[in-house]
Amino acid sequence: MDLGLQGRRAVITGAGRGIGRAIAFALADAGVHVAFNYLRNRKAADETLEGLRSRGVEALAMKANVADEDALREMFAAVRERFGGLDLLVANAASGVERPAMEITGRHFRWTMDINAWGYLSAAQQAAALMENGGSIVAISSLGSVRALPYYTAVGASKAAIESLTRHLAAELGPRGIRVNALCPGVVDTDALQFFPNREELIAEAKSQTPLGRMLIPEDVASAVLFLASDLSAMVSGCTIVVDGGAHILG
Numbered sequence: 001m002d003l004g005l006q007g008r009r010a011v012i013t014g015a016g017r018g019i020g021r022a023i024a025f026a027l028a029d030a031g032v033h034v035a036f037n038y039l040r041n042r043k044a045a046d047e048t049l050e051g052l053r054s055r056g057v058e059a060l061a062m063k064a065n066v067a068d069e070d071a072l073r074e075m076f077a078a079v080r081e082r083f084g085g086l087d088l089l090v091a092n093a094a095s096g097v098e099r100p101a102m103e104i105t106g107r108h109f110r111w112t113m114d115i116n117a118w119g120y121l122s123a124a125q126q127a128a129a130l131m132e133n134g135g136s137i138v139a140i141s142s143l144g145s146v147r148a149l150p151y152y153t154a155v156g157a158s159k160a161a162i163e164s165l166t167r168h169l170a171a172e173l174g175p176r177g178i179r180v181n182a183l184c185p186g187v188v189d190t191d192a193l194q195f196f197p198n199r200e201e202l203i204a205e206a207k208s209q210t211p212l213g214r215m216l217i218p219e220d221v222a223s224a225v226l227f228l229a230s231d232l233s234a235m236v237s238g239c240t241i242v243v244d245g246g247a248h249i250l251g
Protein backbone atom coordinates (compact mmCIF):
# COMPACT_ATOMS: atom_id res chain seq x y z
CA MET A 1 0.00 0.00 0.00
CA ASP A 2 1.38 3.43 -0.92
CA LEU A 3 0.95 5.62 2.16
CA GLY A 4 2.35 8.68 0.39
CA LEU A 5 5.33 8.84 2.76
CA GLN A 6 8.05 8.59 0.10
CA GLY A 7 10.73 11.24 0.63
CA ARG A 8 9.48 12.40 4.03
CA ARG A 9 12.00 12.96 6.82
CA ALA A 10 11.77 11.48 10.30
CA VAL A 11 13.60 11.58 13.61
CA ILE A 12 13.11 8.61 15.94
CA THR A 13 14.52 8.72 19.44
CA GLY A 14 16.02 5.47 20.74
CA ALA A 15 15.90 3.45 17.52
CA GLY A 16 19.04 1.37 18.07
CA ARG A 17 16.98 -1.55 19.36
CA GLY A 18 13.50 -2.83 20.07
CA ILE A 19 10.36 -1.00 19.05
CA GLY A 20 12.29 2.06 17.81
CA ARG A 21 14.25 -0.07 15.35
CA ALA A 22 11.05 -1.69 14.01
CA ILE A 23 9.56 1.79 13.53
CA ALA A 24 12.72 2.93 11.71
CA PHE A 25 12.61 -0.03 9.33
CA ALA A 26 8.87 0.30 8.65
CA LEU A 27 9.30 3.99 7.82
CA ALA A 28 12.31 3.26 5.61
CA ASP A 29 10.29 0.57 3.79
CA ALA A 30 7.75 3.32 3.07
CA GLY A 31 10.51 5.54 1.63
CA VAL A 32 11.07 7.80 4.65
CA HIS A 33 14.58 9.16 5.38
CA VAL A 34 15.40 8.41 9.01
CA ALA A 35 17.65 10.03 11.62
CA PHE A 36 17.77 8.43 15.03
CA ASN A 37 19.67 8.53 18.29
CA TYR A 38 20.74 6.00 20.87
CA LEU A 39 22.25 6.23 24.33
CA ARG A 40 24.98 3.60 24.86
CA ASN A 41 24.62 0.65 22.53
CA ARG A 42 26.70 1.59 19.48
CA LYS A 43 26.72 -1.90 17.98
CA ALA A 44 22.92 -2.11 17.88
CA ALA A 45 22.73 1.42 16.46
CA ASP A 46 25.17 0.45 13.69
CA GLU A 47 22.92 -2.49 12.81
CA THR A 48 19.90 -0.21 12.59
CA LEU A 49 21.89 2.21 10.43
CA GLU A 50 22.94 -0.58 8.10
CA GLY A 51 19.34 -1.85 7.88
CA LEU A 52 18.15 1.63 6.95
CA ARG A 53 20.81 2.13 4.29
CA SER A 54 20.07 -1.27 2.77
CA ARG A 55 16.49 -0.04 2.28
CA GLY A 56 17.77 2.79 0.08
CA VAL A 57 16.88 5.78 2.25
CA GLU A 58 19.11 8.41 3.78
CA ALA A 59 20.01 7.50 7.34
CA LEU A 60 21.75 9.22 10.20
CA ALA A 61 22.62 7.82 13.65
CA MET A 62 23.71 9.94 16.58
CA LYS A 63 24.61 9.27 20.19
CA ALA A 64 22.52 11.67 22.27
CA ASN A 65 20.79 11.46 25.62
CA VAL A 66 17.24 12.78 25.17
CA ALA A 67 17.37 14.25 28.68
CA ASP A 68 20.29 16.47 27.64
CA GLU A 69 18.91 19.54 25.89
CA ASP A 70 22.26 20.52 24.39
CA ALA A 71 22.81 17.05 22.96
CA LEU A 72 19.34 17.16 21.39
CA ARG A 73 20.03 20.63 19.99
CA GLU A 74 23.16 19.31 18.27
CA MET A 75 21.21 16.35 16.95
CA PHE A 76 18.44 18.48 15.43
CA ALA A 77 21.03 20.86 13.96
CA ALA A 78 22.61 17.85 12.21
CA VAL A 79 19.15 16.81 10.97
CA ARG A 80 18.50 20.31 9.60
CA GLU A 81 21.83 20.24 7.83
CA ARG A 82 21.33 16.77 6.34
CA PHE A 83 17.57 16.72 5.61
CA GLY A 84 16.79 20.46 5.34
CA GLY A 85 13.68 20.06 7.52
CA LEU A 86 11.48 17.49 9.21
CA ASP A 87 8.06 15.87 8.75
CA LEU A 88 7.86 13.36 11.60
CA LEU A 89 9.16 12.91 15.13
CA VAL A 90 8.69 9.61 16.96
CA ALA A 91 9.52 10.09 20.64
CA ASN A 92 10.23 6.48 21.53
CA ALA A 93 13.30 6.48 23.82
CA ALA A 94 12.54 5.61 27.42
CA SER A 95 14.26 4.55 30.56
CA GLY A 96 13.30 4.33 34.20
CA VAL A 97 13.70 2.75 37.57
CA GLU A 98 11.32 -0.16 38.21
CA ARG A 99 10.57 -0.14 41.96
CA PRO A 100 7.52 -0.05 44.25
CA ALA A 101 6.37 3.48 45.19
CA MET A 102 7.82 3.26 48.70
CA GLU A 103 11.31 2.56 47.31
CA ILE A 104 11.51 5.33 44.72
CA THR A 105 14.05 8.05 45.58
CA GLY A 106 14.14 11.58 44.23
CA ARG A 107 17.04 10.55 42.01
CA HIS A 108 15.09 7.60 40.56
CA PHE A 109 12.06 9.81 39.93
CA ARG A 110 13.98 12.68 38.32
CA TRP A 111 16.00 10.29 36.11
CA THR A 112 12.81 8.71 34.80
CA MET A 113 10.88 11.96 34.30
CA ASP A 114 13.87 13.71 32.72
CA ILE A 115 14.33 11.06 30.05
CA ASN A 116 10.73 10.07 29.38
CA ALA A 117 8.74 13.28 29.85
CA TRP A 118 11.20 16.16 29.48
CA GLY A 119 13.07 14.27 26.73
CA TYR A 120 9.80 14.11 24.79
CA LEU A 121 8.87 17.76 25.30
CA SER A 122 12.35 18.94 24.50
CA ALA A 123 12.54 16.83 21.31
CA ALA A 124 9.04 18.01 20.29
CA GLN A 125 10.07 21.66 20.72
CA GLN A 126 13.12 21.20 18.54
CA ALA A 127 11.36 19.02 15.97
CA ALA A 128 8.47 21.49 15.60
CA ALA A 129 10.97 24.23 14.76
CA LEU A 130 12.04 22.16 11.73
CA MET A 131 8.49 21.35 10.57
CA GLU A 132 7.98 24.31 8.28
CA ASN A 133 5.20 22.63 6.27
CA GLY A 134 3.38 20.97 9.16
CA GLY A 135 4.11 17.47 10.36
CA SER A 136 3.33 14.70 12.79
CA ILE A 137 4.66 13.95 16.25
CA VAL A 138 4.09 10.53 17.80
CA ALA A 139 5.04 9.69 21.38
CA ILE A 140 5.23 6.14 22.69
CA SER A 141 3.38 5.85 25.97
CA SER A 142 2.20 2.71 27.78
CA LEU A 143 -0.80 1.43 29.71
CA GLY A 144 1.02 2.27 32.94
CA SER A 145 -0.11 5.85 32.26
CA VAL A 146 -3.59 4.97 33.50
CA ARG A 147 -3.02 1.78 35.50
CA ALA A 148 -1.22 0.91 38.72
CA LEU A 149 1.20 -1.80 37.58
CA PRO A 150 3.72 -3.50 39.91
CA TYR A 151 7.14 -1.73 39.94
CA TYR A 152 5.92 0.80 37.37
CA THR A 153 5.48 3.80 39.73
CA ALA A 154 7.97 6.23 38.22
CA VAL A 155 7.64 5.10 34.60
CA GLY A 156 3.84 5.11 34.87
CA ALA A 157 3.93 8.71 36.13
CA SER A 158 6.22 9.68 33.25
CA LYS A 159 3.88 8.03 30.74
CA ALA A 160 0.89 9.91 32.19
CA ALA A 161 2.94 13.09 31.71
CA ILE A 162 3.63 12.07 28.10
CA GLU A 163 -0.08 11.76 27.38
CA SER A 164 -0.83 15.13 28.97
CA LEU A 165 2.04 16.74 27.04
CA THR A 166 0.59 15.21 23.87
CA ARG A 167 -2.71 17.03 24.41
CA HIS A 168 -1.01 20.35 25.21
CA LEU A 169 1.35 20.09 22.23
CA ALA A 170 -1.55 19.14 19.93
CA ALA A 171 -3.50 22.25 21.00
CA GLU A 172 -0.50 24.54 20.59
CA LEU A 173 0.94 23.12 17.38
CA GLY A 174 -2.33 22.36 15.56
CA PRO A 175 -2.57 25.86 14.04
CA ARG A 176 0.86 25.23 12.48
CA GLY A 177 -0.41 22.04 10.80
CA ILE A 178 1.43 19.78 13.24
CA ARG A 179 -0.53 16.82 14.62
CA VAL A 180 0.54 15.29 17.93
CA ASN A 181 -0.57 11.85 19.14
CA ALA A 182 0.54 9.11 21.49
CA LEU A 183 0.52 5.34 21.07
CA CYS A 184 0.00 3.03 23.97
CA PRO A 185 1.37 -0.44 23.18
CA GLY A 186 0.69 -3.55 25.22
CA VAL A 187 3.54 -5.81 26.35
CA VAL A 188 6.24 -6.37 23.71
CA ASP A 189 9.10 -8.75 24.45
CA THR A 190 12.08 -6.41 23.99
CA ASP A 191 15.26 -5.92 26.05
CA ALA A 192 13.28 -3.47 28.20
CA LEU A 193 11.38 -6.33 29.84
CA GLN A 194 14.60 -7.73 31.33
CA PHE A 195 14.44 -4.99 33.95
CA PHE A 196 11.04 -6.09 35.22
CA PRO A 197 11.22 -8.53 38.15
CA ASN A 198 7.82 -9.87 36.96
CA ARG A 199 8.81 -10.33 33.28
CA GLU A 200 7.59 -13.94 33.03
CA GLU A 201 4.19 -13.03 34.48
CA LEU A 202 3.82 -10.07 32.13
CA ILE A 203 4.50 -12.25 29.10
CA ALA A 204 2.24 -15.09 30.27
CA GLU A 205 -0.60 -12.64 30.88
CA ALA A 206 -0.12 -10.92 27.54
CA LYS A 207 -0.27 -14.31 25.82
CA SER A 208 -3.34 -15.57 27.62
CA GLN A 209 -5.35 -12.34 27.96
CA THR A 210 -5.26 -10.78 24.52
CA PRO A 211 -8.56 -11.09 22.66
CA LEU A 212 -6.76 -11.13 19.31
CA GLY A 213 -4.91 -14.26 20.42
CA ARG A 214 -1.23 -13.35 20.30
CA MET A 215 1.32 -11.11 21.92
CA LEU A 216 2.21 -7.80 20.35
CA ILE A 217 5.39 -7.58 18.26
CA PRO A 218 7.36 -4.37 17.57
CA GLU A 219 6.05 -4.28 13.99
CA ASP A 220 2.48 -3.87 15.32
CA VAL A 221 3.53 -0.60 16.93
CA ALA A 222 5.40 0.42 13.77
CA SER A 223 2.23 -0.06 11.69
CA ALA A 224 0.33 2.32 13.94
CA VAL A 225 3.14 4.87 13.57
CA LEU A 226 2.80 4.61 9.77
CA PHE A 227 -0.88 5.48 10.12
CA LEU A 228 -0.15 8.48 12.36
CA ALA A 229 2.66 9.62 10.06
CA SER A 230 0.52 9.48 6.93
CA ASP A 231 -2.27 11.67 5.65
CA LEU A 232 -4.72 8.83 6.46
CA SER A 233 -4.75 10.36 9.95
CA ALA A 234 -5.01 13.96 8.69
CA MET A 235 -7.67 14.87 11.29
CA VAL A 236 -6.34 12.80 14.20
CA SER A 237 -4.59 14.90 16.84
CA GLY A 238 -4.35 15.00 20.62
CA CYS A 239 -5.19 11.28 20.90
CA THR A 240 -3.69 8.34 22.70
CA ILE A 241 -4.33 5.19 20.67
CA VAL A 242 -4.05 1.81 22.39
CA VAL A 243 -2.35 -0.93 20.33
CA ASP A 244 -2.54 -4.13 22.35
CA GLY A 245 -4.77 -6.63 20.55
CA GLY A 246 -7.60 -5.63 22.90
CA ALA A 247 -5.86 -6.73 26.12
CA HIS A 248 -6.76 -3.54 28.01
CA ILE A 249 -10.49 -4.14 27.81
CA LEU A 250 -10.21 -7.28 29.92
CA GLY A 251 -9.32 -5.36 33.09
Ligand SMILES: NC(=O)c1ccc[n+]([C@@H]2O[C@H](COP(=O)([O-])OP(=O)(O)OC[C@H]3O[C@@H](n4cnc5c(N)ncnc54)[C@H](OP(=O)(O)O)[C@@H]3O)[C@@H](O)[C@H]2O)c1
Nearest residue numbers: 014016017018019039040041065066094142187188190192
Ligand atom coordinates in the same frame (compact mmCIF):
# COMPACT_ATOMS: atom_id res chain seq x y z
N1 LIG B 1 8.47 -3.30 25.55
C1 LIG B 1 7.24 -3.10 26.01
O1 LIG B 1 6.54 -4.01 26.49
C2 LIG B 1 6.64 -1.72 25.92
C3 LIG B 1 5.27 -1.59 26.21
C4 LIG B 1 4.69 -0.34 26.16
C5 LIG B 1 5.45 0.76 25.82
N2 LIG B 1 6.77 0.62 25.54
C6 LIG B 1 7.53 1.82 25.18
O2 LIG B 1 8.09 1.65 23.89
C7 LIG B 1 9.30 2.42 23.79
C8 LIG B 1 10.44 1.53 23.33
O3 LIG B 1 10.58 0.46 24.24
P1 LIG B 1 11.49 -0.81 23.94
O4 LIG B 1 10.84 -1.92 24.67
O5 LIG B 1 11.77 -0.94 22.50
O6 LIG B 1 12.82 -0.41 24.74
P2 LIG B 1 14.32 -0.94 24.59
O7 LIG B 1 14.37 -2.22 23.85
O8 LIG B 1 14.87 -0.86 25.98
O9 LIG B 1 15.03 0.19 23.69
C9 LIG B 1 15.14 1.49 24.19
C10 LIG B 1 15.86 2.34 23.19
O10 LIG B 1 15.88 3.68 23.71
C11 LIG B 1 17.22 4.13 23.80
N3 LIG B 1 17.35 5.01 24.95
C12 LIG B 1 17.12 4.71 26.27
N4 LIG B 1 17.34 5.80 27.04
C13 LIG B 1 17.73 6.79 26.19
C14 LIG B 1 18.12 8.13 26.38
N5 LIG B 1 18.17 8.69 27.60
N6 LIG B 1 18.46 8.87 25.29
C15 LIG B 1 18.44 8.31 24.06
N7 LIG B 1 18.08 7.05 23.81
C16 LIG B 1 17.74 6.30 24.86
C17 LIG B 1 18.08 2.89 23.91
O11 LIG B 1 19.41 3.20 23.46
P3 LIG B 1 20.64 2.14 23.66
O12 LIG B 1 20.36 1.03 22.69
O13 LIG B 1 21.85 2.93 23.32
O14 LIG B 1 20.58 1.69 25.08
C18 LIG B 1 17.31 1.93 22.98
O15 LIG B 1 17.66 2.15 21.64
C19 LIG B 1 9.51 3.02 25.18
O16 LIG B 1 8.95 4.32 25.19
C20 LIG B 1 8.72 2.10 26.07
O17 LIG B 1 8.33 2.70 27.29
C21 LIG B 1 7.39 -0.61 25.58
